[in-house]
Amino acid sequence: MLSVVIPVFNGTPYLPQLLASLLAQEQVPDEVIFVDDGSTDGSSEMIARLGAGLPGLRVIRQENQGQAVARNVGRLQATGRYLGFLDADDVVDAGMYATLVAMAESEQLDIAMCNAWNFHEGRKPDALVYRDVPDTGVITGEEWLQRRLLSEYLPHYCWMHVYRRSFVERIGVVFPPADPHEDVVWVTETLLAARRFHFVPRPLHWYRKKEKYAAPPPVFVPGGAFRRHKTVEASLYNARALSEIAEKETLQALTRKLLRREFVGGGCNVVKQIRRLPNPEQQLHYLRKIRRERFFSILWRNAAGLSQHWRVLRYQLLGYLLAMAAYFSLVCWRIRQRA
Secondary structure (H helix, E strand, C coil): CEEEEEEECCCCCCHHHHHHHHHCCCCCCCEEEEEEECCCCCHHHHHHHHCCCCCCEEEEEECCCCHHHHHHHHHHHCCCCEEEECCCCCEECCCHHHHHHHHHHHHCCCEEEEEEEEECCCCCCCEECCCCCCCCCCECHHHHHHHHHHCCCCCCCHHHEEEEHHHHHHHCCCCCCCCCCCHHHHHHHHHHHCCCEEEEEEEEEEEECCCCCCCCCCCECCCCCCECCHHHHHHHHHHHHHHHHCCCCCCCHHHHHHHHHHHHHHHHHHHHHHHCCCCHHHHHHHHHHHHHCCHHHHHHHHCCHHHHHHHHHHHHHHHHHHHHHHHHHHHHHHHHHHC
């Protein structure tokens, strides 16, 4: 009935709590697939030991390739009627899967969705992901997307959903190479394709908001000595992908307008992300990438109204100024090195 896919990288501090919450489910998943994405802390051994009571437990090991690849590997191995995703540091309420699967079955849903808690580990009170959002009943995923974009609040969290696996396979969606925001495009595309969607406001999941995250193995820019900045690259990828999605003729006019507003705003914020990079060579690499790929031309074509066009222009000018500053910082650093 239900397959749950969980990527894990060095998850031993959190796996005991996750596994205990899965074993305590009122409807224990029939298949739990962990994809160990190059862990070095014994995560696979801990899963095998503490998860021995889970039916259909599988652990797939691979070299570190990122969370998106790990999710796709697990998804392709899943055999259940329904498909869920978790992160290795999540905790799920005992009634989560019983509630969502029963709802999906009785209402023939493509996607069933619950509310969740932002779990701050006691540093401050937990907060609902969606506050004062009522039960939707059965609607289309596009209508839910419109409501959330109109409210200007849409966390792209794939683990709040249970998907009908045949629906996912029919639309052919995959997690794109956009770590750590690989679920932005996934959630957008699945919602737009869902004919039957239902959100219930009951919080059934705890999303851990850690102060520190396990650093994955370094990935270097080809031909360079500095690390790729995965957040910048993910933001660039997602802005381009959303611009392509917004061109689909099957979308309602309001949906296209709202998607464009979202990715134009997010695309401009990439310049802020680049500005915060500590390495001028790294800054220059991404600013040149933006210019080479005519990124601001995409944003300008999709901007709506004077305010968004002005925003795109301001950030394009800021990008040029940052590129000049990064170039001169790099020249000065090389002169000092030679001296």
